[in-house]
Amino acid sequence: MQTYNCPSCGAEIKFQSSISVTCVCSSCRSLIVRKDKDVEAMGKMAELPDDISPFQIGTQGVYEGTHFGLIGRMKIGWEDGCWNEWFMYTDGGKKGWLEEAQGFLAISFEETLPDSIKKELQSPKLGHFVTIDGKPFSVADIKETECISSEGELPLVAPKGTQSTSIDLISRDGGFASVEYDKGSGSAHLYVGEYLEFNQLHFSNLRELPGWKMPLTPEPALIGNKPHG
């Protein structure tokens, strides 16, 4: 963990993950970008619009026997609403994301985007088949998106208003993949993972939702490491 002071308000800022590059100051909502040994403010982040998400920064879970913690969130908006992309702190330094959209959960990790796929999805069509990691995926959704707001740490610089084209792909066995084209920088990223049920992820430290009884989460089967603090 690294600690800095917010260049804007002076409050303490903690970077828990070494792969995080930005952080939203929890006191003044400035977007802080980490550069070498220093940090720099990049304008203010808008307040996150209210939602009924059961997650919060600090929520932990277990995926494939390994603990993860949610340390940042991006609120992505598109023509027909918005969804949450939670940045996961995990062992192994992989960039993991928990996508929470319309009641569906998906966990994915960033992978190198092969040029062939990048080219193939340049002008994407629904139902188009692409082979990712040797598995056929079909294009299920193409959305023009915008970063509405964010909180906590993120592994990428996405100020409010960052526009992207987001292509969601699904496979026959519940696999999930997503290709994001950043309209500003022109960079593209590939995320590969799967759709999961809430009960499969053994969440703890969930957000309290008034009027709803917190579900009991079964004890996870852990492999190896102890939970992160």
Add this chain to the structure above:
Amino acid sequence: MGDIKKYAPGSVKTFTCPNCGGTIGIRAVGISITAVCQSCGSIIDIANEELNIISKAQKNTKVDLDLPLGTRGHLFGADWEVIGYTERGDLDDTFSWSEYLLFNPWQGFRFLVESDGHWTFVKMLRQEIEEVNSPEYNGKRYKLFSRDNIKVNYVLGEFYWRTKVGEKASVEDYVAPPYILSREDSGQDVIWSQGTYIRPQVIQDAFGVKEKWTPPVGIAPNQPSPVGESLSAAVIAAMVAMICLIVFQIMMVSHTKNQVLIDTTIQMLSTQKGTPQTTDEFDIPDKTGNLEIMIASPVDNNWLEVEAELVNQSTQENDQALETVEYYHGYDSDGSWAEGSQVSRDILSAVPGGKYRLLLTADAGAFIPVYGKTTPDEVARGLPVKYQLRVTRDVPDWSNFWTAFLLLIVCPSVLWLYHSSFEKRRWAESSITLSGSPTNIRKYE
């Protein structure tokens, strides 16, 4: 972990209807993008602050819902709140059904679909499904049942998609009772979902509905056959019982002694007709057991009937067996034929051991004089008939076996008949004709 920041709690959020000024409450805050004003029925776009009116006042704003908005119920291990209601139907308004949108903050969304009183719990899938007439999902094959062009008739509550009255789609249903797999093509995208049939009582209990619902009408596409499970259980049970029965019978047969007590040839004359002939006293061994009385006679296009009365010499108790042998054969237009048998067997069960005699009274076709052939002399001397009598102690008895065997077949057969008639009635409702079933799925135009 570091600082935990809490945002405004995710409770009901309200805003003002831009059409009538009424209050609209939102339950799935941040997810719902369409809401219907309960006062005026306008459909409002709530995806952003602008609150655009998608459509003004629907005609019938008050509809009696089986599950009113806001009702909660516990189903499949989670609490579900009814947050939206859609009535959909075919384009000609010949049929319609209800779709309740259920929400749970942790589990997401489900649907309860009610059609003619039948209920199905549906989950939308995020999975590629092969576009064939019998797609597979979760290891189960589904059969194409119906294909319809449909539209939205009426909406209430809130939705996480943009909805509009009159919005059309093409829907295909595939069934593997109690499951159903549906493919919905809006023209823009294709959504697959999977549902499970639920008895209305289960829904009523789950959502605490007190009032009586009208019972389901007809058979739902994914309604499980009421005997489906009993049928397979009955078949398995019958098969197990049959194996036991066969093993038991083999053991019984292999343990029989087949002890011949009498084996003799008896001749009778027509003059003795009606007068019983008595065998010598004979000994039936063992405490108890069955006794087979066999009569054999080489009757040829003729008959012989022997009444055998078994009399216990110490108790005078008797038991009777009537043995008839008849054998006929000949030729007709179909060729040669033969019927009957020259042997007759009868098994007396539980005959106690002891000293016995058999009283035999016979009548036969051979006792009747043949006109122009039998001489009066012969009649006076008596027309003869010969037969073999064999009395055997402890023989294999197959009659109980076959009775039990038949009974074991009856139960599964009756269930199967019922099951197949149920399946017939189900598929009679299918809009898919087997012969003309196309391989390619038609998209909605």
